[in-house]
Amino acid sequence: MTLLDIQDLHKTFGRGADAIPAVRGVDLQLERGETLGLVGESGCGKTTLGRILVGLNVPTSGRVLFDGQDVVGRLNESQYRARVQMVFQHPQASLNPRFRVASTLSEPAKLLAANSDSEKISEAIAETLRLVGLGQEYLTRKPGQLSGGQQQRVAIARALMSAPDLIVLDEPTSSLDQSIRSRIISLLKDIQETKAVAYLFISHDLSTVRKIAHRVAVMYLGRIVEVSETNELFDDPKHPYTKALLSAVPSLDSNDRSERIILRGETPSPTELPVGCSFQDRCDLVHDRCRTQRPELAEVGPSHQVECFATQ
């Protein structure tokens, strides 16, 4: 059974004329042990989507099926929380500066894993710490005594403590240096192999996503515009926005740089979205239909879906 099945999910912040639709009808599936990359630019709604999954935002409408059960409305129950954890962008801000690593890691075990045996908890902490590549001497450290990379390892360890099925990783490597970033990615892959945990990997860094994700979903203004298996998406993107996004990534390889697509103008404000396709004003393939009717996600190949009239 599909681990996570999101159906027509909406989230609007505010009311009336100032209402900001952050997520506008998202459908997305995630299998057990799979990594789904969620990419898009600032303000596209990717973080809101991730926060909904861990219960930090309440959706306006739509269904979230976890293991076949609708969990909207129950997102705060500890039974669900134990199974879905989150790692945030800034490890320093997401760790309690007064907690030693041992306390940080024992919290979720006590609260969520219904595990009151302190000996078992210490065992689990020791094992998890080993899994994220930190020695036992780190148990007594406080976040201020750790480097950025080590802090993020602790944040990942904390997420693992309740033995989750899904971890939402919201830009987990964006604040880290390249070499550290590369290590965290390799660590996450190893953990996935051992624990068979699924990742929703939210990022705007496409080259990092390419290294870790099995499938990638591209989000633009609150909608998924394209979703595909990773290599296919990078080799043969279909949506004009995906094409522009991929071509904008600076590359070490000069051959990659021949077809740079520079997008015109700016992302429209979410409060004044045009009728029809929201990418219409920046698209080279735009025609009359795009200005009156909104395209829906449609199959263009096996497990490759695109939301664009021009490709359908």
Next chain:
Amino acid sequence: MSLLRATGLNVEVTGSPYPILREVEFSVEPGEILALVGESGSGKTMAALAVMGLLPFGIDMTAGEVQLEGRNLARSDGTVERDASQISMIFQNPVGALNPTMRVGSQIARAIQFNQQIGRSTALQTAIEMIGHVGIPGPERVARSYPHQLSGGMCQRIMIALAISCRPRLLIADEPTTALDVTVQAQIFELIKALVEEIGCGVVFITHDLGAVAEMADRVTVMYGGQVMEELPVVELLNDPKHPYTRYLLESVIREVDHRIEDIGVDFALTGCRFGHRCLLAHDSCNEYPALEEISPGHRLSCFAEITEAP
């Protein structure tokens, strides 16, 4: 003659025995984009601030020369003459770098008036022209906006308009696109390249993104732990880097670094090469400081190791 030549820059924190920049040198020719590359804490921003005469309180330049078109800007008391008409800087966080209480048009106009003896309304007119020049539609309207009313990409364009409003000889861009999305980054890169063509200024482009370096730079200075490791043309960076650190940096972009290899921070107490304790090729002589030496035209290296094999 080089447009900018910084040599032997030593920068120290008051009370600390270890210099945070040691013997740093780099140069820029007119119309050239030099990338200063390194990870957090490598000293790349500090080097730029030293050249600008903008070092924070408590951090001083204890030695070094900063020559702008042959004229030494470094004073004997360790400060550097600030030449706002010749050198401009673009910062990493454009929204934070602009004054939130002033309309952006007035901010640019003020910079223009600071360097030229012209009236307020003429300066504002020039400011509006500059805003149009950096590709912002409806410059009159945008000139009347406050920074918080504009997107990050727009604010960075305003910063660039501000920086080029006095037609500087040298532009220092400190991670100008790190806070921006990739599609906006691509727009800003195009803009900077077009401006370099047009006004012929030299650029010091500070970044940790090697993809951006490959895209933008003509030449590269690689820094680690406050020292220059290698200086080379961008083509050689991609095809034939020599320094073990440069290779390691490239490697971490292309391949995954095994997470079991411990990441070690910079040790500023090292008297020799500061990459020494992480370097696979390190030997006894690395306890001395290796001077930058030219190994082929335009390619200089600070390393004792005999480097022959390809990466």
